[in-house]
Amino acid sequence: MAEFPLAGRRLRLGVIGGGQGSFIGKVHARGARLSGRWDVVAGALSSRPQVAQESGRAWLLADDRIYTDYRVMAEREAARPDGIDAVAITTPNNSHHAIAVASLEKGIDVISDKPLTTTLDDALDLVRRQKETGLVFGVTYAYAASAMVRQARQMIAEGALGKLQQVHVEYFQEWALTPPSEAGAGAQWRVDPAIVGPTFTTGDIGTHCHHLGAFVCGRPVTAVRSEFHTLGPPKALEDTAFMHVRYEGGIPGTIMISQVAPGAHCGLRIRVFGDKASLEWNQEEPELLHVRRFGEPACVLTRGEGAGIGTHAARFVHMPRGHPEALSDAWGNLYEEFAIAIEARRLGRTLPEGLLAYPTVVDGALGVKFIEAALASSQSGGAWVGCSLPS
Structure with a gap:
């Protein structure tokens, strides 16, 4: 490695x-x-x-x-x-x-x-x-710097699921059930179009779903069909959205998001199905990756050295199994990759291909394109809208 x-x-x-x-x-x-x-x-x-x-x-x-x-x-x-x-x-x-x-x-x-x-x-x-x-x-x-997300990405790239058939990402929270007028300043600006832009929940957590699905599968989202809702306390922007998406190669998928889902804290989950197997990762149980092969017993991979853990995940293993790592560690992992890239640039050092996989400005721009496409789709009654960047 x-x-x-x-x-x-x-x-x-x-x-x-x-x-x-x-x-x-x-x-x-x-x-x-x-x-x-x-x-x-x-x-x-x-x-x-x-x-x-x-x-x-x-x-x-x-x-x-x-x-x-x-x-x-x-x-x-x-x-x-x-x-x-x-x-x-x-x-x-x-x-x-x-x-x-x-x-x-x-x-x-x-x-x-x-x-x-x-x-x-x-x-x-x-x-x-x-x-x-x-x-x-x-x-x-x-989230893309969680060790088991890197494990999922590597397994898919190596064909562990077979031919990809469908991808489903969801993110549910409850905090926006508190009326904006009663919430703190951080909650208030998040529903102000002059500050956050044209969407609330789609820009806030929907972009995480958009990036996570594309990152894990190694394929960008090419089109979206969406329906926006405001289901919680009155506000100028949506707090819930349901979307169909297509990934490169015509792979279908869904994105479901809401910040007014009672009992939900940070329920980000991705499920990817191939024609041979599927995998599932839930960020509230970040140490675990569920792998289910057709006709075989279900398998749960746990973060740690060896025992099926690939090279890309292993770089982000800092503690033995049984000593939990979670989102704070993912942030540390992400800043480690940023540092390596920046130091290499400043020293004129060429890094091995594929060593780093941090999200770039292009990934950020794709997220903004996704926001605009999802909004346009909802406003048009659910038409398919492209998510690719202009050439």
Whole structure:
């Protein structure tokens, strides 16, 4: 197995967003630290000066590396001999494009939360800028860095299921049953079209389903037919959607999502059926991969060394079986891949083909195209709409 190269040094990360009351910014920072390849050294954790200062000091950032403006942070960090190697964008959706542009223009590699942008034009602009600069641009579809997701991907690529026949991905949550007016600020902006873009649940968790299915199967989604619903408390955008999708090669599938499903916490599940076998992974039981072969007893693979675990999953095995690993570890895995890619770029090092599989800016743009296609389909009464990027 091709091993991950040893780190030459810890890379320096700056974080945009993540201040008081933010959830996802802290997740990024913890994932980076857990990877063992990053130090978080700078941040524009809030545009509010007092919150930025208080949050930055709580993160143990030096006073001169606590910022309130991402543009100032990009300029000053790019000028420092010990400036940041990459920036993590953990802000609401409508700011991702501008922050990414400011960073790319200063030669700073980018790691962005999803969805990548609120419009396809902005997403394609980032694809173009990444190609022109050659900088690394990762997108944090963190479920794809779970060890057993990598196991599923490798098994499918090696033909363990036979010819793929159907793919089903679902993600159910309950938190949006709380009326937006009674929820916290983080919940309120997620249902504001001016901030999140044209969808709520499709952009928030539907993009995870879209990416996970394509990633595990190694085939992009080519078309979608969707139906949007608002089933919970009144809001401007959908909180539930049911979709038929087609993967490359005409493989049919479904995506079902809702954030108003009582009793559901983070119920992301994928099931893939071939003509010889099927597999199933549930992120609430991330250590397990269910494999069922036609006419044979069901099998459950558990994360760990050996016993059927492939090389791609083994790189992300950090503890022996029985010592659980979960989503926090997946974030660490993802930041490890980002670090390896960024260090290799900076050193001019060529990595073995297939060593890394982190989501890229193109994956992020495909997610934005999926959002727009699903919305257009629902608005048209359920017509099939293409999900491919323009050439």
